[in-house]
Amino acid sequence: MPLTENELLELEKKAFELRCLCVDTVAWAGSGHIGGALSAMDIFVLLYYKYLRINPKDPGWEDRDRFILSKGHAGVGHAPVLADRGYFDKELLKTYNHTGSDFGMHLNSQKVPGVDASTGSLGHGISIAVGTALAARVLKKSYLTYCLLGDGECDEGQVWEAAMAASHYNTTNLILFVDRNHYMIDGPTENVMKLEPFADKWRAFGFIVKEVNGHSLRELSEAADYALEEKTAPVVIIADTVKGCGVDFIENQAISHYMGLDDEKIRQAKESLQRYYENRVKGA
Amino acid sequence: MGGMNYDVYSQIKLQTMEVYGNTLCELAAKHPDIVALSADLAKSTKIGLVQEKFPERFFNVGIAEQNMFGIAAGMAKAGLTPFVSTFAIFTSMRGLDQVHTDICYQNLNVKMIATHAGLSFGAAGSTHHCTEDISIMRTMANCKVIAPADGYETANAVVAAYETPGPVYIRINRGFDRLVYEKADYGFEFGKAVSMAEGTDITIIACGSCVYQAVEAASVLRADGIKARVLNMHTIKPIDKDAVLKALEETRRIVTVEDHNIMGGLGSAVAEVIAESGRACAFTRLGIPDCFSMIGLHEDIMAFYKIDTNGIAENVRMLLGREIEEDEDWTDEV
Numbered sequence: 001m002p003l004t005e006n007e008l009l010e011l012e013k014k015a016f017e018l019r020c021l022c023v024d025t026v027a028w029a030g031s032g033h034i035g036g037a038l039s040a041m042d043i044f045v046l047l048y049y050k051y052l053r054i055n056p057k058d059p060g061w062e063d064r065d066r067f068i069l070s071k072g073h074a075g076v077g078h079a080p081v082l083a084d085r086g087y088f089d090k091e092l093l094k095t096y097n098h099t100g101s102d103f104g105m106h107l108n109s110q111k112v113p114g115v116d117a118s119t120g121s122l123g124h125g126i127s128i129a130v131g132t133a134l135a136a137r138v139l140k141k142s143y144l145t146y147c148l149l150g151d152g153e154c155d156e157g158q159v160w161e162a163a164m165a166a167s168h169y170n171t172t173n174l175i176l177f178v179d180r181n182h183y184m185i186d187g188p189t190e191n192v193m194k195l196e197p198f199a200d201k202w203r204a205f206g207f208i209v210k211e212v213n214g215h216s217l218r219e220l221s222e223a224a225d226y227a228l229e230e231k232t233a234p235v236v237i238i239a240d241t242v243k244g245c246g247v248d249f250i251e252n253q254a255i256s257h258y259m260g261l262d263d264e265k266i267r268q269a270k271e272s273l274q275r276y277y278e279n280r281v282k283g284a
Numbered sequence: 285m286g287g288m289n290y291d292v293y294s295q296i297k298l299q300t301m302e303v304y305g306n307t308l309c310e311l312a313a314k315h316p317d318i319v320a321l322s323a324d325l326a327k328s329t330k331i332g333l334v335q336e337k338f339p340e341r342f343f344n345v346g347i348a349e350q351n352m353f354g355i356a357a358g359m360a361k362a363g364l365t366p367f368v369s370t371f372a373i374f375t376s377m378r379g380l381d382q383v384h385t386d387i388c389y390q391n392l393n394v395k396m397i398a399t400h401a402g403l404s405f406g407a408a409g410s411t412h413h414c415t416e417d418i419s420i421m422r423t424m425a426n427c428k429v430i431a432p433a434d435g436y437e438t439a440n441a442v443v444a445a446y447e448t449p450g451p452v453y454i455r456i457n458r459g460f461d462r463l464v465y466e467k468a469d470y471g472f473e474f475g476k477a478v479s480m481a482e483g484t485d486i487t488i489i490a491c492g493s494c495v496y497q498a499v500e501a502a503s504v505l506r507a508d509g510i511k512a513r514v515l516n517m518h519t520i521k522p523i524d525k526d527a528v529l530k531a532l533e534e535t536r537r538i539v540t541v542e543d544h545n546i547m548g549g550l551g552s553a554v555a556e557v558i559a560e561s562g563r564a565c566a567f568t569r570l571g572i573p574d575c576f577s578m579i580g581l582h583e584d585i586m587a588f589y590k591i592d593t594n595g596i597a598e599n600v601r602m603l604l605g606r607e608i609e610e611d612e613d614w615t616d617e618v
Binding site for chain 2: 062066068110118121125126129130132133135136138139141145157168169
């Protein structure tokens, strides 16, 4: 279903608030994978507030849609969303990365309600997602699996093993997103290990590719709607994003992959997010 | 229980892996939650027998082990019970990150039935031998490790794997195994060693294909008046501490035998129990002496590394000649 104007404005507000909560969580944690969490935030928000059929009061509900965060280091963006959706008390985010906390950098599915898979090794979440998608077929269940990949992790051969399997088994009940933020730890993806022609690679593996602005909730939503209807081949939505999106002084920098923020930087980050939000709403 | 219908005749005609495949088919017939996965080794590992009977529950992922273990994890997450079969070396090494993070870390109900273990793929060489898997797999938290001695025990182990929650690793051999048992209901119990021969002079603790050799060695030694106890330690994790401590107490000399590197496997697991007991014991580990193995027929290589009947008997005699403190207060040493 296309986004209504009201829905769009609500989601924009949610994305702003959760970007702020993500920044706060990085501060509570001492440091964190802020760049890739902010680049993925619009995808998180769209899925958790529009698409996923889930019940935070019953995280293990067997008919729920699954969400597998293959780029597991974006947990610092995922956890605030889960807290906001009511899986657990937001206060717990203040323990993020602390000794003995249930909330580590890479979220543990055994400990954090709402997390469908423990990820972090990179390149492996997509296989788990293919597994839950195939299981739905065996179990004759109608739940959907959504999976969010990072672009850097597409260097891993396993991603393409899984892509081959998704195409071979035509898992159209799997909706795949790639957060194409163009950066990995050691620098731009194209300098570290060239991914382009990225969309062509997915096409060659049997996917229908939708390339969208990953910070346009409307474009993301239209692509998701397309993927939900498409049954002839699995769809990958390549979301063109900005690493560190919304915090101007860390945007498009490899350093934002993992960093700490002092009080002054937190203040500046929040101001930047406020400006970013206002500009987005003006354009929405 | 699955696997209980195979008589001696059929066991002699069947490779251990075929017994596994048949057992899994019987289990799958009863339990719709069972699915089977392989990475282009459906025929070689015999998990493909499931494909013949339940094609909708079999998934070949091609030569892509890492993806296979991830898919299995996802299926287990959704409530299925995946049995996954490829060679031991690819299970314990090629796909280890996925076994570790996707399966064991999340304590998922995935059963890894790894074939061509130890030196059983004799001529294929060290790219296909697997003498490290017990060591690797027993350090995976949540994972249980079983090395069955023959086809009957494999059938029992596969059933036990289904009945035991969480990840289970079973290592079985390529080809035919010599039969250790005459029937399936000899009293297999997950986590409990099986006594194969009684004795008070020394204990031989073996697993997998070495159990047959240990039993033969004990019978050779008996002719010389040496009474060797033989334990089939099929479950290496969790190890049967009581059986080890009883052997320690009653025989004070222990030899371990395994088709595996002497580091980290059965011998190390037994050594940990002995060392923590605080009691002196004459002890030696037989296995592959921390090297990449030679190629050849399985039993020939076993003989080369002295994990066959003669090699075990020779080492038992050597260990019987070793001096250890056996004073009257031995039981108070702790």
